[in-house]
Amino acid sequence: SGPSYQCVYCPPSCCAMAEILDTLNAIFAADPTLDEMDFLMTGDALVHVEHKLGIPYTTAVALYRHAHAVAIRPRAVLEESSAHGSTQNVLEAARAMVLINAACKTAWNLRKRLLPKAALPPELALTALVLTRHPKTPEVWTHRQWVVDQIWPAGLESSAIAEELRVCTQMCDKYKKNYYGWAHRRWALNHVALLPSGRKMLLAELDFTRTWGATHPSDHCVFHYALAVIGLLAPDHVTQKLHRSESPAPVTLSSVVPPTVEQLALMHAALAALVDAAAGCSGCALLAGELQATGVLLARAPSGEALVSHVRLLADSLAQAHPASREGTAASGLLLALAAAISALDPVLQPTSRLCANARCDLTAKASDH
Numbered sequence: 001s002g003p004s005y006q007c008v009y010c011p012p013s014c015c016a017m018a019e020i021l022d023t024l025n026a027i028f029a030a031d032p033t034l035d036e037m038d039f040l041m042t043g044d045a046l047v048h049v050e051h052k053l054g055i056p057y058t059t060a061v062a063l064y065r066h067a068h069a070v071a072i073r074p075r076a077v078l079e080e081s082s083a084h085g086s087t088q089n090v091l092e093a094a095r096a097m098v099l100i101n102a103a104c105k106t107a108w109n110l111r112k113r114l115l116p117k118a119a120l121p122p123e124l125a126l127t128a129l130v131l132t133r134h135p136k137t138p139e140v141w142t143h144r145q146w147v148v149d150q151i152w153p154a155g156l157e158s159s160a161i162a163e164e165l166r167v168c169t170q171m172c173d174k175y176k177k178n179y180y181g182w183a184h185r186r187w188a189l190n191h192v193a194l195l196p197s198g199r200k201m202l203l204a205e206l207d208f209t210r211t212w213g214a215t216h217p218s219d220h221c222v223f224h225y226a227l228a229v230i231g232l233l234a235p236d237h238v239t240q241k242l243h244r245s246e247s248p249a250p251v252t253l254s255s256v257v258p259p260t261v262e263q264l265a266l267m268h269a270a271l272a273a274l275v276d277a278a279a280g281c282s283g284c285a286l287l288a289g290e291l292q293a294t295g296v297l298l299a300r301a302p303s304g305e306a307l308v309s310h311v312r313l314l315a316d317s318l319a320q321a322h323p324a325s326r327e328g329t330a331a332s333g334l335l336l337a338l339a340a341a342i343s344a345l346d347p348v349l350q351p352t353s354r355l356c357a358n359a360r361c362d363l364t365a366k367a368s369d370h
Contacts, residue, residue, distance in 0.1 A: 017066035020046065020059060024099075025092045027053065032122060036132045037099060053099075053129070060100050067096035071110055087114045095126065102134035108143045123147045128167055135171040141184045156191040161201070164188040172221070182221035186228055193232050205229050206286075210293045217301045223310040226290060227317070234283030263344075264299050270337075270344035271295045277337035278318070284334065287318040295345060315342055 027048045028034070037053040039060060047054035055063070070093035091114055097107035115123060127144040134140055144167075152160060168185040172178045192201045209226040216222060271292040278288035291314045298307050318338055 067093040102137040135175040267344040274341040
């Protein structure tokens with residue numbers, strides 16, 4: 001019977017891809033639960049096995065050119081097709097384009113323009129599928145955010161947020177140090193804060209960052225994300241100071257002498273004392289707890305650049321966020337405990353810890369003023 005439609009905007013040689021595009025559309029119709037895709041080094045036919053989709057490299061370029069010719073039509077033709085409700089072929093061609101080139105904003109914008117509202121939930125499945133091959137393409141994450149906003153204009157439900165966090169976890173694990181995946185998770189985090197159970201979910205997110213940091217100690221993204229979680233959990237005066245804290249200077253690593261058992265014991269004791277001293281202020285307690293958890297990771301990986309930078313920012317944030325409303329002994333005790341903790345961290349941070357000597361002096365002087 002031949003292909004369902006012919007391409008009139010590309011040369012005849014490209015029209016041979018019409019049947020392959022029809023095959024691709026048939027795969028999506030038969031299996032709406034496709035959960036992974038990739039490009040194949042051999043063969044020239046599409047592969048569909050157990051909800052996985054394979055597109056041969058030898059076919060991908062020609063298929064993209066054909067799909068581009070079908071989708072990118074003159075505006076007048078596109079508007080006429082839209083008026084008659086005959087835009088399905090354009091949507092299908094745009095889908096083929098984003099599978100192959102996920103950074104094509106034109107194809108994503110076509111789908112935004114032509115998708116009916118009833119087709120928005122399956123669009124989330126499409127973005128999740130595309131991300132399995134293009135996990136670090138910002139256009140896909142941006143389109144997914146748009147779809148979510150269209151489905152839940154008044155704010156995400158807890159089940160929707162859980163799905164966004166799941167997708168972020170999967171893609172950040174697939175592509176390490178995935179800035180765009182963590183940025184999307186940060187976007188979802190803003191919706192978490194609006195839920196009645198938001199604080200509980202935020203605390204769970206903080207636990208997640210510590211688990212993730214333990215297995216990904218070189219991932220700066222997770223530690224920046226942890227600070228964002230603390231910023232939402234902490235009281236207003238801590239949040240404002242935390243956001244104003246300047247990022248630490250870049251760390252230049254050299255050989256690191258592993259700390260001794262005695263030095264590690266002193267570090268753990270000093271960090272535990274800091275947590276106790278910060279117990280009277282919820283925001284400070286969160287920062288101190290995060291510093292304690294990071295100290296444990298540093299003991300395992302003392303040369304971790306991301307961990308060292310995180311400790312610096314936490315110490316600086318905690319020094320700025322000590323409770324302004326608690327004068328005298330309470331504030332002085334917190335600052336002295338922080339100075340002692342920084343001193344105890346020195347053997348672990350060296351030789352990268354340019355902050356230690358100056359920070360101890362500054363904190364001790366501030367404590368004396370109280």
